[in-house]
Amino acid sequence: METFDDRFDVYIGKSADFAKPILNHIRNIVHQACPDIKETIKWGFPNFDYKGIVCNMASFKNHCSFGFWKSSLLHDPHNLLKDNVKNAMGQFGRITSIADLPPDEIIIEYIKNAVQLNEDGVKVKPKRVETPKTPIETPPYFTKALSENSEAKTYFESMSNSHKREYLEWIKEAKTEETRLKRMATSIEWLSEGKSLNWKYQKK
Secondary structure: OOOOOHHHHHHHHHOOOOHHHHHHHHHHHHHHHOOOOEEEEEOOEEEEEOOOEEEEEEEOOOOEEEEEOOHHHOOOOOOOOOOOOOOOOOOOOOEOOHHHOOOHHHHHHHHHHHHHHHHOOOOOOOOOOOOOOOOOOOOHHHHHHHHOOHHHHHHHHHOOHHHHHHHHHHHHOOOOHHHHHHHHHHHHHHHHOOOOOOHHHOOO
16 A cells, blocks of 8 residues: 655645755654555645554744644653644644754654554544633522522522523513513522423423
8 A cells, every 4th residue: 555645745845945854854754663654635734644643744934843643642751742832733843954853763752652542543532622601690680589589599599500591591581571570470489399490391
């Protein structure tokens, strides 16, 4: 199976003169570390694949970058992997010459470890993005109504934000003052009985 990709040659050929020896050097080292690795272009720059992306390289106007797809899972015995997102795409920082790279044998060590992660089927756990929740604001008129019924107040305060929001939005969405007052009275009644807004539809 072909492991080299002609598009790499095109990419390197179009790079700045300072970048060409750097990219060729990285390319050679990667293949030396894993002869079965395959070249491919993803997202517009060179990637090296072995049962999934292992590492990638790129050239920019004034520097090059080299990084590992699963850098967060890699063993880092030489303390080389950095979070250089603000300065460069890879973990080795801004590379302006071959001298900026670690020794070949160390790079090979990291590449082999990255290949082993893919060989073992280790996956990167997706980062859980916490969505900021809008603060719950209880209208003064409902706060007053709750203060007049201790059982309703106690249960409302114990509810999750989502259940609180259901009640508050139901009351606020009333089209008329009469409807709002009726919904508020019903809410106080149900809350005093320890019921959520949709209690009728909950499985018993």
